[in-house]
Amino acid sequence: MSANGLPRxxxxxxxxxxxxxxxxxxYPFWRVLFERLGLKVVxxxxxxxxxIEQGARRSVDEACLPVxxxxxxxxxxxxxxxxxxxxRLVSLLRGTYTCPKLLGLPDMVRHNVGRLPPPIILDxxxxxxxxxxxxxALALGPRLGRTGRQASEAVKAALEALGVFRAALWAGLxxxxxxARATQGPLADRPGGGxxxxxxxxxxxxxxxREPAALNGRPRVALVGHAYNIFDPGVNLDLRRKLVGxxxxxxxxxxLSHEEVQAESEAMPKEIFWSSGRRIMAAVRRFRRAGxxxxxxxxxxxxxxxxxxxxxxxxxxxxxxxALPYMVLTxxxxxxxxxxxxxxxxxxxxxxxxxRKTGGEGP
Amino acid sequence: MATGDNRVYLGIDVGSVTxxxxxxxxxxxxxxxxxxxxxxxxxxQIMQVLAEVGRRLGEAVTVDGVGTTGSGRNLAAALVGxxxxxxxxxxxxxxxxxxxxxxxxxxxxxxxDSKVILLREGVVVDFAMNTVxxxxxxxxxxxxxxxxxxxxREFGRLAAGSTHPxxxxxxxxxxxxxxxxxxxxxxxxxxxxxxxxxRALVRNYLNNLAKGKDLEPPYVFQGGVAANAGMVQAFExxxxxxxxxxxxxxxxxAYGAAILALEEHQEKEARVGAPGSGGGSGPxxxxxxxxxxSPTSRFRGFRLGEMDYRTSAFDCEGxxxxxxxxxxxxxxxxxxxxxxxxxxxxxxxxxxxxxxRSAAGAGRSTEDxxxxxxxxxxx
Ligand code: SF4
Ligand code: SF4
Numbered sequence: 009m010s011a012n013g014l015p016r017x018x019x020x021x022x023x024x025x026x027x028x029x030x031x032x033x034x035y036p037f038w039r040v041l042f043e044r045l046g047l048k049v050v051x052x053x054x055x056x057x058x059x060i061e062q063g064a065r066r067s068v069d070e071a072c073l074p075v076x077x078x079x080x081x082x083x084x085x086x087x088x089x090x091x092x093x094x095x096r097l098v099s100l101l102r103g104t105y106t107c108p109k110l111l112g113l114p115d116m117v118r119h120n121v122g123r124l125p126p127p128i129i130l131d132x133x134x135x136x137x138x139x140x141x142x143x144x145a146l147a148l149g150p151r152l153g154r155t156g157r158q159a160s161e162a163v164k165a166a167l168e169a170l171g172v173f174r175a176a177l178w179a180g181l182x183x184x185x186x187x188a189r190a191t192q193g194p195l196a197d198r199p200g201g202g203x204x205x206x207x208x209x210x211x212x213x214x215x216x217x218r219e220p221a222a223l224n225g226r227p228r229v230a231l232v233g234h235a236y237n238i239f240d241p242g243v244n245l246d247l248r249r250k251l252v253g254x255x256x257x258x259x260x261x262x263x264l265s266h267e268e269v270q271a272e273s274e275a276m277p278k279e280i281f282w283s284s285g286r287r288i289m290a291a292v293r294r295f296r297r298a299g300x301x302x303x304x305x306x307x308x309x310x311x312x313x314x315x316x317x318x319x320x321x322x323x324x325x326x327x328x329x330x331a332l333p334y335m336v337l338t339x340x341x342x343x344x345x346x347x348x349x350x351x352x353x354x355x356x357x358x359x360x361x362x363x364r365k366t367g368g369e370g371p
Numbered sequence: 372m373a374t375g376d377n378r379v380y381l382g383i384d385v386g387s388v389t390x391x392x393x394x395x396x397x398x399x400x401x402x403x404x405x406x407x408x409x410x411x412x413x414x415x416q417i418m419q420v421l422a423e424v425g426r427r428l429g430e431a432v433t434v435d436g437v438g439t440t441g442s443g444r445n446l447a448a449a450l451v452g453x454x455x456x457x458x459x460x461x462x463x464x465x466x467x468x469x470x471x472x473x474x475x476x477x478x479x480x481x482x483x484d485s486k487v488i489l490l491r492e493g494v495v496v497d498f499a500m501n502t503v504x505x506x507x508x509x510x511x512x513x514x515x516x517x518x519x520x521x522x523x524r525e526f527g528r529l530a531a532g533s534t535h536p537x538x539x540x541x542x543x544x545x546x547x548x549x550x551x552x553x554x555x556x557x558x559x560x561x562x563x564x565x566x567x568x569x570r571a572l573v574r575n576y577l578n579n580l581a582k583g584k585d586l587e588p589p590y591v592f593q594g595g596v597a598a599n600a601g602m603v604q605a606f607e608x609x610x611x612x613x614x615x616x617x618x619x620x621x622x623x624x625a626y627g628a629a630i631l632a633l634e635e636h637q638e639k640e641a642r643v644g645a646p647g648s649g650g651g652s653g654p655x656x657x658x659x660x661x662x663x664x665s666p667t668s669r670f671r672g673f674r675l676g677e678m679d680y681r682t683s684a685f686d687c688e689g690x691x692x693x694x695x696x697x698x699x700x701x702x703x704x705x706x707x708x709x710x711x712x713x714x715x716x717x718x719x720x721x722x723x724x725x726x727x728r729s730a731a732g733a734g735r736s737t738e739d740x741x742x743x744x745x746x747x748x749x750x
Contacts, residue, residue, distance in 0.1 A: 058691035242692075246712050323583065333497065346442055351500065354460030358495040365494050 014151050015091045015126030019046040023128065024089035026081035027052045029074055029110065030097050032183060032235035034141075036190035038093060040169040041145055044162030045154050050089055052081040055242025059084055060341050066120045072309040073340045074236045075109055077243055082117050085125065092125045094118070098133035100141065101266075104283035107314050142167055178265040180217040183239040217259050220300045227359035230295040232261040232322075233307035233315075234284050237339065244307055244339060245348055251305075254356040259301065261291030268294060285318040292322040296330050302359040303333035310340035333358055379428060380436045380636065381670070382629025383420065383451060384462070384622070385413050385443025388482025388510065389595070391625040392420035394428055399469055399630055403427035404622055413443040414699075417450055418676040425673030434670040436632030438462070440624050449699045449707030450680060452669035455631045459624055464488050464495045465634075466627030467591040470617050475587040478606060478614070479623070480576070480596035482509040487581045501580050509595045512602075515551065515568060519561060523599065526565050530601020533566030540571065547571060569601040573609050588612040593623040636667060671701075678702055689715055 017023070023042050025031060031038075035051075042049050053059070055077050063080025064071075071079075085092050094114040097106050114129045130148060133139040138147075142163050149159020169190040176186035220228070229251055231238050238260050241249065248258055264272075264287065272290035273279050280286040288306070295301040306322060308315035319336055326334045335355050337348065379402060384391045390413060393404040405423035407416045438455040439447040440462035448456045463486065467477045477488040485508055489497040516526040530536075537559050540550045547568065554564050577586075590612060596602055597620040606614045619626060671678075681700040686693050696710040708716050 056691040057693065241712075327583070331491075331496065347500070350442075350458045350460065353458035354495070354498055354500075357458065357461045358498070361494045362496070365492065 014128055014148075017047060017091055017152055020048060021090040022048045022050055022088070024085035024092045024125065025049060025051045026078055026085065026092070026094075027054065028078040028081040028240070029113075029236050030095070030100075030106070032239045033100070034095075034170065035187055036169040036173040037141070037145075037166045038095075039191050041148075041162050041166035042093070044165050045149055045152060045158065050085065052084040055080070055240050057242070057341075060242070064341060068116075070311055072109065072312045073243055074234065074240075074309055075113065076341065077236075077240070078113065079117060079121065082121055082124070086121075086123050087125075089125050091128050094127045094129050096129060096131045098131060098139075099135045099283070100132065101283050101286075102134045103279075104281050104286055105135075106283055107312070174265075177262050180259070180263050183235075183262075217263055223257050225360065225363065226255050226257045227302040227356060227363060228259060228300055229256040229356075229359070230259045230261070230291065230301045230304045231307060232288050232291045232295070232304060234288075234309070235262050237307045237309060238262065245343060245345055247305075247307065247337070247348075247352070250349065250352050251356065254352060256356055256359075259295065261288050264291050264294055280318060280321075282314045282318070285314050288318055289322055292326060296326055296332055301332070302363060303335070303355060305355065306334070306336045308336060308338050310338050333362070377432045378435045379432045380629045380633040381421075381424065381434055381438070381451075382462075382625040382627065382632060383417060383437070383439045383441075383447045383453075384459075384624035384628060385409065385417060385439070385441040385447050386459075386481060386483070386624070387442055389621075390416040390420050390441075390443070391622050392417075392424045393619070393622050393625045393629050394424050394432075394434075395626070395629045395633060397633065399633060401619060401622075401626065404619070404625070406622065409443075413446055414450060414680060414682050417443070417447050418680070421451060421673060422676045434668055434672075436636040436668050437670050438628030438630070438632035438635075440628040445707065445709055446682070446697075446699065450671075450701070451675060452671040454668050454670075455628065455635050457628060457631050460486060460488060460495065460498050460500065462624050462627030462631065463593065464490060464498075464627070465630050466623040467593065467617075468493055469626075469630050471589055471591050471615055474589050474591045474615075476590045478576070478590060478592045478597075479594040480508060480592075480602070481594040481624075484508060485576060485580055485594070487576075487584065487586070489584060489586070497584060499580050499584070511547075512568075512572070512596060512599065515548070515565075518548075519555075519565070521561075521565070527599035527601045527603075529562040530565040530569045530599070531604045533560075533562040533601075535563050536566035536570050537563050538571075539564070539567040566601055566605070569599070569605040570608070573602065573605040577609060586610065590614045592616050593620040595621045597621070632668075639667060684710070687711060687716065689713070 025035065025038055039049050059080035060073070060077050062083050063078065064076040066079045066083065067076045082092060082094070094117055096114050097110055099105050114127065118124060118127055130144055131139055132141055132144050134141070145163045145166060146159055149162060150156060173186050173190035176189045177183070181189070231248070237244055239262070241247070251258055269287050269290040272293045273286050276289065280289050292304060292306070295304055304326065306319055308319050323334055323336060326332055333355065335351065337351065376397065378397055379394045382393050382395070386409060388409060389406055390409045391404070391406045394402045396402055403424045405420040405427070407420055409416050436455070437451055437453045438457060439451070439453040440457050440459050444456050447453060463477060463479050467474050467488070468490065472493060475490050477486070477490065479486040479488070484501060486498065486500040488495055512526070513523055516523045519526070521529065537554050539547055539554065551564055551568060554567070588610070590606070590610060592603060592606060592614045593616070597616045603614055603616060617623065679702050682697060683700070684695050684697045687696050692712050694711045696708060696716050698705055699707045710716070
């Protein structure tokens with residue numbers, strides 16, 4: 009460990025990223041950043057039941073499922089990496105905060121997970137000068153012994169990758185597609201080289217969900233919730249695949265742009281100050297008024313304070329303002345697969361029968 | 372038979388507590404029914420209720436469609452040859468609407484779960500189900516009745532006759548039970564205690580399951596618990612409106628499944644233009660009794676119970692999810708397989724004549740032959 013609290017990592021050393029929590033919002037940023045700083049990046053394997061069980065044993069009882077999964081992912085990186093990246097994400101957007109459970113997470117993990125590889129703990133806080141995503145990342149380079157120029161180039165490329173990733177999500181691509189688009193260009197393949205931006209493919213627009221094509225009777229279901237609950241099939245019991253299997257077309261709360269989220273949020277009597285909650289609330293409102301969304305499913309974590317509050321407001325408002333079907337799915341590691349399937353089937357049936365009744369598109 | 376022809380539609384509802392089957396005619400009238408406790412042996416009980424319904428129908432019928440529902444709906448469809456596999460919410464809603472087309476709320480309390488379904492203009496607009504909390508389900512009421520030394524019917528009658536129901540905490544089974552015992556010791560009459568319990572369960576149902584939902588009449592109350600006059604009265608008091616209990620309230624899931632099979636058959640006929648096109652499929656086709664054979668249904672025939680069937684399960688070791696994969700064999704032929712989180716096993720779906728478990732990778736087998744062992748008991 010060096011004097012500044014960071015492990016000494018030479019070029020080619022391997023840093024591990026836990027595939028959990030805000031990984032689903034920031035992965036391309038981290039990946040390009042570390043690669044441009046000359047490190048190799050390893051992402052923990054996909055979430056499985058076993059991994060969650062391992063994590064649940066290390067975490068406090070009142071932890072939510074995604075936090076338990078996070079522990080499991082950190083553990084899965086042990087013995088495989090030279091350092092594990094444990095960012096402390098306080099605020100990603102001025103005026104908003106992440107969940108309080110995330111603030112103490114790096115320290116909790118450090119104390120509860122044995123045989124932990126040297127951690128890289130870095131604070132990100134948009135509410136403080138010099139601690140925003142770009143600035144905090146910029147400070148990382150010199151602390152790892154890289155030149156200022158290398159550091160600023162790395163951050164620039166990482167921010168570009170993040171921009172590509174977000175634009176792809178906002179156009180309607182899945183997490184995997186968007187992440188691939190943002191990280192698999194020649195840019196990321198040549199860490200430290202190439203003029204920035206040159207190889208990044210522009211996001212395609214034809215799939216944009218805002219101008220929906222006919223669906224031949226397939227109901228459009230909006231999945232809203234934290235990115236990690238919506239994108240991680242191991243956490244949400246493969247909800248998406250199940251819904252697609254039931255003939256549904258999926259939209260998600262991650263498909264709204266920052267501008268759309270802000271516009272919806274500002275129109276509310278009182279803005280939500282959890283960043284994720286703000287996005288969820290905005291998505292519910294946007295989808296409700298879209299006209300082409302047949303139903304909303306809100307995925308919430310059991311024992312999640314922000315979720316239960318935002319969920320309550322969103323559900324009440326939707327029922328008051330519309331007749332749009334709205335279902336809340338509460339998920340933890342004890343969620344029974346059979347009960348979930350029954351609910352999803354019933355929901356899909358309901359949307360299809362309603363559509364038939366109201367003479368919507370399709371049969 | 373009401374319609375004068377011999378075409379029937381079967382509905383099978385396999386729940387964790389009971390397994391039920393009904394047969395309806397082309398007009399949706401119930402012709403035969405059967406109900407057994409599931410007792411952890413769904414495959415065996417499916418065969419049994421099917422055989423029972425077959426006996427009651429007699430020989431000269433053609434099964435034109437089979438619908439299955441309940442937690443064992445996939446198993447039932449695989450064994451019997453199902454045409455429509457539907458979740459319990461849809462099946463119960465369809466059943467209620469068939470009997471009360473203008474129904475706006477379905478209250479359903481079964482042996483181990485409860486549901487509320489909101490209907491507007493004949494379609495489901497909202498629902499909730501509770502499969503976790505046992506408070507207020509049939510099993511809990513049964514236990515309390517037997518603890519008081521009452522038959523469940525008597526329990527209902529007594530409750531309905533009470534004039535001063537006591538207040539009982541109904542939030543959870545443990546509290547409710549303790550509170551009841553306390554009220555008994557204090558010396559309250561039994562009828563007031565059971566009436567109080569019914570009220571507590573209804574309160575619990577309305578405050579938790581139906582929380583935030585606009586319940587509107589007409590109300591239909593179904594599921595096994597609807598037989599309890601005390602519960603009906605407690606609902607009517609709490610809702611301030613009459614609650615309709617269908618005659619076959621305990622069979623509504625199976626009835627709904629049969630109606631869905633009937634509807635699908637009618638749609639199929641409307642599409643094709645004439646009956647008798649299409650074809651059955653799957654192993655067992657050769658063994659169908661001629662009288663029950665229909666070209667439009669996958670139904671394997673009432674003589675199914677004589678066939679050798681076997682269910683087995685193994686843990687997939689393809690990844691650390693370790694999914695339990697269930698396989699159903701009829702006469703040694705794999706007819707269905709499910710249970711994986713990925714489509715590694717489902718991709719094969721139904722593979723007549725061969726099990727490609729080895730091709731898909733190693734799996735630890737925990738085969739149980741409950742199916743074939745149970746078979747000896749009936750024919
Ligand atoms: S916001 Fe909720 S789900 Fe996310 S980490 Fe906090 S408690 Fe868990
Ligand atoms: S069925 Fe698929 S998800 Fe389940 S253990 Fe096997 S490989 Fe893993």
